[in-house]
Amino acid sequence: MAHVHDVPAAHGLMAEFDNPTALVEAANRARLQGYTQMDAYSPMPIPELDAALGIKKTKLPLIVLTGGILGGLGGYSLEYWSSVIAYPMVIGGRPFHSWPQFIPVTFETTILGAALSAVIGMFVLNQLPQPYHPVFNVPEFARASRDRFFLCIESTDPRYDREATRTFLDGLHPLGVSEVAS
Amino acid sequence: MADTLQHSVDERPTPPVIEPGHTFASVTDTISNIVLTRRTSIGWFLGFLIAFILLMVLNLTIGKLLLTGIGIWGNNVPVGWAFDIINFVWWIGIGHAGTLISAILLLFRQQWRTSINRFAEAMTLFAVACAAMFPLLHTGRPWLAIYWLFPYPNTMGLWPQFRSPLIWDVFAVSTYGTVSALFWFVGLVPDLATLRDRADSKVKKMIFGVLSLGWRGSARHWHRYETAYLLLAGLSTPLVLSVHTVVSFDFAVSQVPGWHATIFPPYFVAGAIYSGFAMVMTLAIPMRKAYGLEGFITMRHIHNMTKVMLATGMIVAYGYANEAFFAWYSANPYEEYMMANRMGGPYGTFYWSLIAINAAMIQLFWFRKVRDNVALLFVLSLLVNVGMWLERFVIIVTSLHRDFLPSSWDMFYPTRWDWGMYAGTIGLFMALFFLFIRFLPAISIFEMRTIVPEAKLRTEHHG
Numbered sequence: 001m002a003h004v005h006d007v008p009a010a011h012g013l014m015a016e017f018d019n020p021t022a023l024v025e026a027a028n029r030a031r032l033q034g035y036t037q038m039d040a041y042s043p044m045p046i047p048e049l050d051a052a053l054g055i056k057k058t059k060l061p062l063i064v065l066t067g068g069i070l071g072g073l074g075g076y077s078l079e080y081w082s083s084v085i086a087y088p089m090v091i092g093g094r095p096f097h098s099w100p101q102f103i104p105v106t107f108e109t110t111i112l113g114a115a116l117s118a119v120i121g122m123f124v125l126n127q128l129p130q131p132y133h134p135v136f137n138v139p140e141f142a143r144a145s146r147d148r149f150f151l152c153i154e155s156t157d158p159r160y161d162r163e164a165t166r167t168f169l170d171g172l173h174p175l176g177v178s179e180v181a182s
Numbered sequence: 183m184a185d186t187l188q189h190s191v192d193e194r195p196t197p198p199v200i201e202p203g204h205t206f207a208s209v210t211d212t213i214s215n216i217v218l219t220r221r222t223s224i225g226w227f228l229g230f231l232i233a234f235i236l237l238m239v240l241n242l243t244i245g246k247l248l249l250t251g252i253g254i255w256g257n258n259v260p261v262g263w264a265f266d267i268i269n270f271v272w273w274i275g276i277g278h279a280g281t282l283i284s285a286i287l288l289l290f291r292q293q294w295r296t297s298i299n300r301f302a303e304a305m306t307l308f309a310v311a312c313a314a315m316f317p318l319l320h321t322g323r324p325w326l327a328i329y330w331l332f333p334y335p336n337t338m339g340l341w342p343q344f345r346s347p348l349i350w351d352v353f354a355v356s357t358y359g360t361v362s363a364l365f366w367f368v369g370l371v372p373d374l375a376t377l378r379d380r381a382d383s384k385v386k387k388m389i390f391g392v393l394s395l396g397w398r399g400s401a402r403h404w405h406r407y408e409t410a411y412l413l414l415a416g417l418s419t420p421l422v423l424s425v426h427t428v429v430s431f432d433f434a435v436s437q438v439p440g441w442h443a444t445i446f447p448p449y450f451v452a453g454a455i456y457s458g459f460a461m462v463m464t465l466a467i468p469m470r471k472a473y474g475l476e477g478f479i480t481m482r483h484i485h486n487m488t489k490v491m492l493a494t495g496m497i498v499a500y501g502y503a504n505e506a507f508f509a510w511y512s513a514n515p516y517e518e519y520m521m522a523n524r525m526g527g528p529y530g531t532f533y534w535s536l537i538a539i540n541a542a543m544i545q546l547f548w549f550r551k552v553r554d555n556v557a558l559l560f561v562l563s564l565l566v567n568v569g570m571w572l573e574r575f576v577i578i579v580t581s582l583h584r585d586f587l588p589s590s591w592d593m594f595y596p597t598r599w600d601w602g603m604y605a606g607t608i609g610l611f612m613a614l615f616f617l618f619i620r621f622l623p624a625i626s627i628f629e630m631r632t633i634v635p636e637a638k639l640r641t642e643h644h645g
Contacts, residue, residue: 021640027401043206043376044631045404048639058406064413075353078333082341091345104350104428108357111421115361115414119368122410126403129395136398144399145376147206 011134012154015174023149027052037157071113201477236609273313279458280306285418440581449501456494460566499541539569
């Protein structure tokens, strides 16, 4: 049976810091210790965390490029189809396929496609909206959006061990370490 | 002489972008308390009341318009386009400063943008909403406008005319509105999470919780977030330049003397940014005073915005000179007459007023004494808004009212419904803005956290 182990399933262990430097240092130490399944939480972006946590470069730019190309092709095709095939009208003696005059709309739909894919892509890759996440079970975590910095080592990490990981986190001189209920 | 002047200028220190002594906590609390805990002031209610009355004027004029038709406006046969397009261009132009601040200044890594970008973006959205109303209502039956404007398969088998700048305008403005809204919302998400975590009541927690989409500040999320934000800025930059370019095509692609000019796109874009910064000043000066935000919107911001207004205003003034020069240089009698009529015709006073404001008055911005005088700058920025409105009036009305055939010349006089609708959109804009500063963080909290001294990572080797 799956739930033979009687240990309450925890999401992980979370250490709290009061400044970004300590968080980046903690993340670096945890990575060097061999932890891989972890995440850091901060009230503002800290670019240094990318390297510290080994975050891979996001695929988002590629998604945005694709969205932009599709938007542009879509806009131009719409103009071509409606002005040449569906509803051809002679306006000011111009050809049905007046490509220079199709540029502004093509430009706008390119931007629209790219911008929509940037926003939707970002939220989808981040798996947001997410109504529930275990980290919110820690009362101190409310300050993660104000002035506190958290490092959470997750229980799915192969090196995760309730006692040993707690000892390791305590060694980073955090303000406190809490177990995150899942 | 020049040397001593230079020297004396340099001695005065540049004001900081954020008052010293702020921390993550103080920044967060100061901004979020406006929404969460501060009592709503009498001033807010008074301001909102004025805005609301004007908003009711808008309702009244729209009601009257839909019942009677656009004949209630002063538009006539040579001047078929008047307040509806003047106000459209005016509002759209105002919106441009918001995007310039949030996108272009971000790409140029201008730190001072941080405390003004949020409400400038809100201003953009509200201005676009006001702008869009005019062409839509000019159709007289806006419920039909959907098939005139947007390409969708309808039972009549009709499609919009893609060779017309007017349809480019539809795409430019709707894309601009959409992208600005996305940019604004993406920027708000981490701040909504802050409000969720700091809210004291269940209802507020719930509302901000839903709006913040469960944002938790994960480093992986921030990584993608920053990428998306930067890409949006990169996309908004050409977009904002294209919008007013396309707006200027509405005129420049035609053959009406006074409209048919190649200077229009850059001249319109500069004018848009110029008027937009004036509106940002008009909003920022009372807001920082009322909410005690002088520590965030410092004199540095006021100085820089004034300088942007000076620079873009000078480009606009160059545009006026260029128009006059080409009217003469073209040796085209219609162009020459258009310019003579603009300067000395029945609307001449308007022309000279706009020159007095947009070319002469802005020279005051060269003086630091003026840039330091916040009350004076408030008045001057209101005047710039008036000047830019006059510019659109002059370009549109004086070009149309006397074109090629003297037999079709006529005068344009706005009716009270024209004024009512204009005042009404100002009411809508103000009402939305009052609601915005009361219910959402008017300054980007998470971006402010990145510029406080604590945010700088300490290097491992101390000293």
